[in-house]
Amino acid sequence: xxxxxxxxxxxxxxxxxxxxxxxxxxxxxxxxxxxxxxxxxxxxxxxxxxxxxxxxxxxxxxxxxxxxxxxxxxxxxxxxxxxxxxxxxxxxxxxxxxxxxxxxxxxxxxxxxxxxxxxxxxxxxxxxxxxxxxxxxxxxxxxxxxxxxxxxxxxxxxxxxxxxxxxxxxxxxxxxxxxxxxxxxxxxxxxxxxxxxxxxxxxxxxxxxxxxxxxxxxxxxxxxxxxxxxxxxxxxxxxxxxxxxxxxxxxxxxxxxxxxxxxxxxxxxxxxxxxxxxxxxxxxxxxxxxxxxxxxxxxxxxxxxxxxxxxxxxxxxxxxx
Ligand code: ADP
Ligand code: TRP
Numbered sequence: 001x002x003x004x005x006x007x008x009x010x011x012x013x014x015x016x017x018x019x020x021x022x023x024x025x026x027x028x029x030x031x032x033x034x035x036x037x038x039x040x041x042x043x044x045x046x047x048x049x050x051x052x053x054x055x056x057x058x059x060x061x062x063x064x065x066x067x068x069x070x071x072x073x074x075x076x077x078x079x080x081x082x083x084x085x086x087x088x089x090x091x092x093x094x095x096x097x098x099x100x101x102x103x104x105x106x107x108x109x110x111x112x113x114x115x116x117x118x119x120x121x122x123x124x125x126x127x128x129x130x131x132x133x134x135x136x137x138x139x140x141x142x143x144x145x146x147x148x149x150x151x152x153x154x155x156x157x158x159x160x161x162x163x164x165x166x167x168x169x170x171x172x173x174x175x176x177x178x179x180x181x182x183x184x185x186x187x188x189x190x191x192x193x194x195x196x197x198x199x200x201x202x203x204x205x206x207x208x209x210x211x212x213x214x215x216x217x218x219x220x221x222x223x224x225x226x227x228x229x230x231x232x233x234x235x236x237x238x239x240x241x242x243x244x245x246x247x248x249x250x251x252x253x254x255x256x257x258x259x260x261x262x263x264x265x266x267x268x269x270x271x272x273x274x275x276x277x278x279x280x281x282x283x284x285x286x287x288x289x290x291x292x293x294x295x296x297x298x299x300x301x302x303x304x305x306x307x308x309x310x311x312x313x314x315x316x317x318x319x320x321x
Contacts, residue, residue, distance in 0.1 A: 016190035020143035066281035081299035
């Protein structure tokens with residue numbers, strides 16, 4: 001089975017990115033054929049500062065590698081190093097009804113939040129479709145917010161295949177229900193755009209500060225508390241096994257638990273969990289040429305696969321004459 005996903009290099013990483021997508025991808029490389037890339041074309045829909053995009057791209061690559069992405073076991077590259085995907089996006093845009101794009105929540109949400117839409121933002125799911133179909137992906141692990149985009153890819157693949165035969169594999173989104181939406185400091189979805197994140201690779205002090213900002217209710221220490229409505233608990237449970245989760249649940253329900261105390265424990269847990277990765281990340285960032293070399297090798301593998309798909313598409317659609 002082929003598994004593919006991408007992540008935008010815009011800004012720092014947070015727990016939502018890690019548990020919603022990266023962790024699963026890293027686990028997949030042990031058992032499936034994994035394709036994973038840094039979606040820098042997609043990041044251009046919200047980032048025009050070239051320097052920031054370039055730095056962010058290398059950092060995103062270092063983050064993924066530090067967390068365990070192994071370029072020997074998987075195909076790992078930067079989206080713009082395989083520009084063939086743009087040609088496929090153009091071809092596929094002719095099989096994408098306007099209504100399909102107009103219905104995309106992520107686009108509608110951004111417009112509702114007063115972001116002035118440009119064509120890139122509107123066409124973003126078509127490029128994502130090209131990413132997915134180019135590599136014949138069976139499964140696409142994403143957070144819940146990206147599910148609809150994978151469904152667009154599936155619809156477009158069906159339309160294309162109806163016209164030209166079985167060219168594309170029909171992809172399926174994969175969403176881990178346990179971490180479908182990691183809540184942020186304020187209980188809304190953890191997201192860069194809400195400024196409610198707990199970031200990976202932070203200095204201890206900054207990490208502690210973020211965790212102490214998690215919003216809790218004013219229930220007095222001695223009273224029983226509801227773990228299911230507590231943001232601290234919802235984040236904590238991502239780090240512990242079922243048994244530890246049950247123990248913490250009982251502690252909440254019994255009363256006598258202070259939020260400050262659980263936050264301190266959560267801080268220590270997050271810090272210790274990511275400490276070894278942070279060290280590795282800093283080494284990788286310090287060797288930019290080494291990183292570029294790793295990415296170039298990944299792009300070469302991806303380009304080979306892309307060229308194969310594109311040859312078929314060009315032939316079927318008459319671009320090869
Ligand atoms: P952000 O919302 O912070 O801009 P991205 O859109 O860049 O995050 O998301 C990158 C990946 O991480 C996607 O697969 C997305 O679904 C996943 N993801 C982001 N935030 C969360 C979250 N709070 N819970 C679960 N998955 C998330
Ligand atoms: N749009 C995705 C995000 O913002 C990133 C992405 C681009 C992607 N192309 C993809 C994810 C293809 C999965 C498959 O998170």
